[in-house]
Amino acid sequence: MNICLYGASSDEIDRAYIRRTESLGEKMGRRGHALIFGGGAAGLMGAAARGMTRAGGEIIGIAPSFFNVDGILYEGCTQFVYTDTMRERKFEMENRADGFIITPGGIGTFEEFFEVLTLKQLGRHNKPIAIFNLEQYYDDILDLMEKAISGNFMKPACRELVRAFTDEDAMLDYIETCDTSKMLPEQTKFL
Numbered sequence: 001m002n003i004c005l006y007g008a009s010s011d012e013i014d015r016a017y018i019r020r021t022e023s024l025g026e027k028m029g030r031r032g033h034a035l036i037f038g039g040g041a042a043g044l045m046g047a048a049a050r051g052m053t054r055a056g057g058e059i060i061g062i063a064p065s066f067f068n069v070d071g072i073l074y075e076g077c078t079q080f081v082y083t084d085t086m087r088e089r090k091f092e093m094e095n096r097a098d099g100f101i102i103t104p105g106g107i108g109t110f111e112e113f114f115e116v117l118t119l120k121q122l123g124r125h126n127k128p129i130a131i132f133n134l135e136q137y138y139d140d141i142l143d144l145m146e147k148a149i150s151g152n153f154m155k156p157a158c159r160e161l162v163r164a165f166t167d168e169d170a171m172l173d174y175i176e177t178c179d180t181s182k183m184l185p186e187q188t189k190f191l
Contacts (some may be wrong), residue, residue: 007044007103025051
C-alpha cells in the first residue's frame, strides 16, 4: 500500500516523537508499504523516511520546487515529485495514497488532516485515516471533535471516519484491513 504520512517538519521536538516515528517508518517498510510524504529531511517526516530507508522501503517525496534548498528535502527518496504549489503537493499526496497516517505536527499537519477528513466526509474518498496519537498529542483535537458532535456541529457517525492509535502495529493492522470498498451508509448525510 502507499501510505501518506503527515507530520512535523521541525527537529526541535522531543526525541521520543522522532524515535517512535522512525520505528513506524521501519515497520511500514518491513510490511512492504511505500511512504508518500512531503519530502522533508527533518522532524517526523525525516524520521519516517529514515526508518523506511533502514527497511529498504519505497519512499516517494512530494514537495514544491521552492523547497529544493540544501538540507530541506530528504535525499534518500526512491522517487521525488516536484510541484509548483503547496496545493498541487497536497493533491498529489492525496491521490497517490491508499491510506493516511497523521503524526504529531503543527498547523500544516492539522490542515492536511482536516482536509483528508473533510474529503472523506464528503465521499470524495474512503481511504483509512489513522492518527498516531504519540504521548496523547492529539487528545485535545479528539476532544474538540467530540464537543462538535455533542453540540450538533458534526454527526456522531463522523467518529467512524478516523481512528486514533498509540501502537504502530495496531495502526498498520487497521490500515491494511480497513474495508474501503464501500462508503458508510451515512457518509453523504454528514453535512
